[in-house]
Amino acid sequence: MSKLCKTFVVVNRFMKQNHLVPTYQTRMNSTATKLFYTDYGDPMKVINKQNEEVRKPNENEVLVKMIAAAVNPADINTIQGKYPSKPTLPAVPGNEGVGKIVKVGSNVKEFVEGDHVVPLTPNLGTWQTHLIAAKDQIYKVPKKLGIVEAATFTVNPCTAYRMLRDFARLKPGDTVIQNGANSACGQNVIQLCANWGFKTVNIVRDRPDIDELRNYLTKLGATYVLTEDELRITDIFKSGQIDKPKLALNCVGGKNALECSRHLQNGGSMVTYGGMSREPLNIPTSALIFKDLQFRGFWMTRWSKENATSIDRFEMFEELITMMINDDLHAPAFEFVNFDNYKEALLNTLTIKGMIGKKYILKFE
Amino acid sequence: MSKLCKTFVVVNRFMKQNHLVPTYQTRMNSTATKLFYTDYGDPMKVINKQNEEVRKPNENEVLVKMIAAAVNPADINTIQGKYPSKPTLPAVPGNEGVGKIVKVGSNVKEFVEGDHVVPLTPNLGTWQTHLIAAKDQIYKVPKKLGIVEAATFTVNPCTAYRMLRDFARLKPGDTVIQNGANSACGQNVIQLCANWGFKTVNIVRDRPDIDELRNYLTKLGATYVLTEDELRITDIFKSGQIDKPKLALNCVGGKNALECSRHLQNGGSMVTYGGMSREPLNIPTSALIFKDLQFRGFWMTRWSKENATSIDRFEMFEELITMMINDDLHAPAFEFVNFDNYKEALLNTLTIKGMIGKKYILKFE
Numbered sequence A, B: 001m002s003k004l005c006k007t008f009v010v011v012n013r014f015m016k017q018n019h020l021v022p023t024y025q026t027r028m029n030s031t032a033t034k035l036f037y038t039d040y041g042d043p044m045k046v047i048n049k050q051n052e053e054v055r056k057p058n059e060n061e062v063l064v065k066m067i068a069a070a071v072n073p074a075d076i077n078t079i080q081g082k083y084p085s086k087p088t089l090p091a092v093p094g095n096e097g098v099g100k101i102v103k104v105g106s107n108v109k110e111f112v113e114g115d116h117v118v119p120l121t122p123n124l125g126t127w128q129t130h131l132i133a134a135k136d137q138i139y140k141v142p143k144k145l146g147i148v149e150a151a152t153f154t155v156n157p158c159t160a161y162r163m164l165r166d167f168a169r170l171k172p173g174d175t176v177i178q179n180g181a182n183s184a185c186g187q188n189v190i191q192l193c194a195n196w197g198f199k200t201v202n203i204v205r206d207r208p209d210i211d212e213l214r215n216y217l218t219k220l221g222a223t224y225v226l227t228e229d230e231l232r233i234t235d236i237f238k239s240g241q242i243d244k245p246k247l248a249l250n251c252v253g254g255k256n257a258l259e260c261s262r263h264l265q266n267g268g269s270m271v272t273y274g275g276m277s278r279e280p281l282n283i284p285t286s287a288l289i290f291k292d293l294q295f296r297g298f299w300m301t302r303w304s305k306e307n308a309t310s311i312d313r314f315e316m317f318e319e320l321i322t323m324m325i326n327d328d329l330h331a332p333a334f335e336f337v338n339f340d341n342y343k344e345a346l347l348n349t350l351t352i353k354g355m356i357g358k359k360y361i362l363k364f365e
Helices: A003-017 A073-080 A147-151 A156-166 A184-196 A210-220 A228-233 A254-262 A285-289 A300-306 A311-325 A339-350 B003-017 B073-080 B147-151 B156-166 B184-196 B210-220 B228-233 B254-262 B285-289 B300-306 B311-325 B339-350
Strands: A031-036 A048-053 A061-071 A098-104 A116-119 A130-134 A138-141 A175-178 A199-204 A224-227 A247-250 A269-272 A281-283 A294-297 A334-338 A359-363 B031-036 B048-053 B061-071 B098-104 B116-119 B130-134 B138-141 B175-179 B199-204 B224-227 B247-250 B269-272 B281-283 B294-297 B334-338 B359-363
Touching: A061 A073, A061 A116, A061 A147, A061 A339, A073 A339, A098 A147, A116 A147, A156 A184, A156 A247, A156 A300, A156 A311, A175 A184, A184 A199, A184 A210, A184 A311, A199 A210, A199 A228, A199 A254, A210 A224, A224 A228, A228 A254, A247 A254, A254 A269, A254 A281, A269 B285, A281 A285, A285 B269, A285 B294, A294 B285, A334 A339, A339 A359, B061 B073, B061 B116, B061 B147, B061 B339, B073 B339, B098 B147, B116 B147, B156 B184, B156 B247, B156 B300, B156 B311, B175 B184, B175 B254, B184 B199, B184 B210, B184 B311, B199 B210, B199 B228, B199 B254, B210 B224, B224 B228, B228 B254, B247 B254, B254 B269, B254 B281, B281 B285, B334 B339, B339 B359
Parallel strands: A175 A199, A175 A247, A199 A224, A247 A269, A269 A294, A334 A359, B175 B199, B175 B247, B199 B224, B247 B269, B269 B294, B334 B359
Antiparallel strands: A031 A048, A061 A098, A061 A130, A061 A359, A098 A116, A116 A138, A281 B281, A294 B294, B031 B048, B061 B098, B061 B130, B061 B359, B098 B116, B116 B138
């Protein structure tokens, strides 16, 4: 090997080790840029960026150029190694997102170039410019579906949908109570209930801008918005202004969840999908025996895995997308962050403190 | 009215007020004796005894001469006014018991004199020598069914049966974990599981006579008997000696229940039917979301009301009675107490502290 050649190899190895990866393809405008991590830990430290050659999809694969990808709290927990769903490392983070197909494998008849798609399987790694996916790992969405709606479609709207459908037989006029009502999922719950004719009692933490928040959630379709203190003394159920809830959705835990469960009808269910207070649920024995309350949990990742190809899943997708296209279901408040500034999105998601669960969305174009 | 006659009326009124009720019928050997209470409170104070004339059953009724009646903790709670099922006062206490039909109404074709019957409805008032019941309030049991089995049949064996049937799809070889395993219901659980091929892990409080208790429950069919401390460190599940439980039955609450729930399989259920520790259930959020555990309650009174005439109910009765007659299901340890000494039975049930849930049974003959 010539001296020049040897030098190139050494430099190349160094750059590869440092994820700089200069390649012929880079200069051919076919460079992919991806975030990745090789160890679980603080996302601000373990997440790195890497350029690499875009490879061609094999016969059953497609090449997707990402348009936008959501940064969810669960993504952060996954990177921290605190989430039960643990990808094999090294891994590209990101569960949600929307992209455009730019190349299909020779056996792929289900998609054509230009199709917009979202991931069907968890941990597909949406935080990269180019994504190779097997054809059964993605789902085609209409191009008229908004980019933000598409990029935030598979977690929160689906979670809200399933919790409202699978744990109680709700009919129009029935009541649902939820805490953390200003979360991204909570906002979906409010809107789905409004669409389906269910009333909602929405519990939020008291805060300086409470009137603004009340106004925001009411416009989304909330029937009542109460602070935790207001819930404790409210007479809306006793006075008959609204039926006692059949279903309670809990993403807080602790005293807040207990207070919500107290208002449930006999035979009602509380579904837990988060634990923001970091306090366990406290359930009086009498609520179980004499009120016949049920306490269950919901995890979208498990549901999707268990129902990967079920009719229920695709009916849900179609119904939600139709609502979104018809302007009956809106994505929660969001902010685009250029992919290059991904650290800003990570930091903001890690330290989220806003009035409502604002979602940070990586934008690739 | 003559002076003599007036005196009789006054005496009669006095005796009636004091529940002595001397009547012509009393002297005709058709006196009924009943316990009753006109106020909720301490059973030792509010329960009184009264004699009264036996009335004839009307056309759709039967007259039952009681043979034996169980004294259950729930009877005590009902008298104390602490139970959600509140009879109209004045009331005759007693939910369980077996009696013999001594007279049938003219329209009653379902029963004949001599039939042994048990109550089908709660709060029928079994703590009396003679009981008038509508024909649809009682259920005929075979005469070869033991008196104790019949008198303790409608609460604990049925509770155990339903909890094992209605909350998990158990198949032979599956595991059930329960606390308070030495209770009357716990003993039924052990025996039903043994009959149906389910394994049981039985949690009891540590005590001086633990070996005796272990031996007693093992003879009933228990697979494992562990103290609370032993449960905390056991490796029977990790080592594969026994599958993780699909179902946990809880009559204790607090830490004990939490410890039991920790061993449940993903997707498993805990059914609460008592709260002896008087501590609420404490459920980690992750157990609900990621382990998909369910926490529910069971109350036999509600089930019986909701399934009063269901096929399930009568199939259960037949199956349990067959097991009892075949010597596959035994009544828990018991002690007969003569009806005249009912206070002894009340006091013992109030202060129950024995190794196993010994049942006190009022004997009428």
